[in-house]
Amino acid sequence: MVALTGRGRSIALVLLLALLSACGAGSTILDKDVLVIGVKPDQPGLGMKNADGEFAGFDVDVATYIAGKLGKSFRFVATPSSEREKVLMDGSVDLVVATYSITAERKTKVAFGGPYYVAHQDTLVRAGESAIANVRDLKGRNLCQVTGSNSWRRVKEERKIAVKLVEVPSYSACISDLKAGKVDAVSTDDLILAGFATEDLKIVNAPFTDERYGVGIQAGDLDGCEAVNKAITEMYQDGTAKKLLQKWFAKSGLALTFTVPQFEGCG
Structure with a gap:
């Protein structure tokens, strides 16, 4: 270990303060x-x-x-x-x-x-879909996965439901894929789904988490x-x-x- 002189200690202190400032300490x-x-x-x-x-x-x-x-x-x-x-x-x-x-x-x-x-996680499906009444019914289905969202984990990892994930960048892309038949369901917070629900798309109304x-x-x-x-x-x-x-x-x-x-x- 090298002992610092008074000048050396001063320089080291200045550098330390500058580093803390750069890291946003106390901001x-x-x-x-x-x-x-x-x-x-x-x-x-x-x-x-x-x-x-x-x-x-x-x-x-x-x-x-x-x-x-x-x-x-x-x-x-x-x-x-x-x-x-x-x-x-x-x-x-x-x-x-x-x-x-x-x-x-x-x-x-x-x-x-x-x-x-x-909010509470629920599932959105096409209006004519009758075989999906709850999250368990997603087994073997194509489920939309939004990059950066954890919603798919609640289904596949936490509840061990064997869904096939289709990754997209946003929920608006999920909705497009759902309407086009590329995915069978979108599962996420009910407030998000409520904004996308239309005459063509319906919420299953079977919530299964607290978000x-x-x-x-x-x-x-x-x-x-x-x-x-x-x-x-x-x-x-x-x-x-x-x-x-x-x-x-x-x-x-x-x-x-x-x-x-x-x-x-x-x-």
């Missing part, structure tokens, strides 16, 4: 003037980029409410499922509000505020996470959450929940 969304928020661009009812370039949907409205409670200006960026961890970890977005289910694996990379809603939608945030931002949780609590207490859920999903027939979800905790 929080509360110090930002403008928040960059990742949302989905292709999920009707949740996050959809319109022809005018504006985003609309339940997740978009939730993100807008949270940013308002934090007293921050904000802008939205399209964030597909496959990029959610990446953009949070590299700092290109500050928050992700994009049907982002809280899982143990994801919590090793990023942190979560919320959940702001607890806790969290607000993705950089790991270590305890203050930011707690501020987000406070905003979510207020969103339910002042009736905004109920209004937003009814605005986007009242016609879906889903049983909606209007009480504050149990938070995961920011520690």
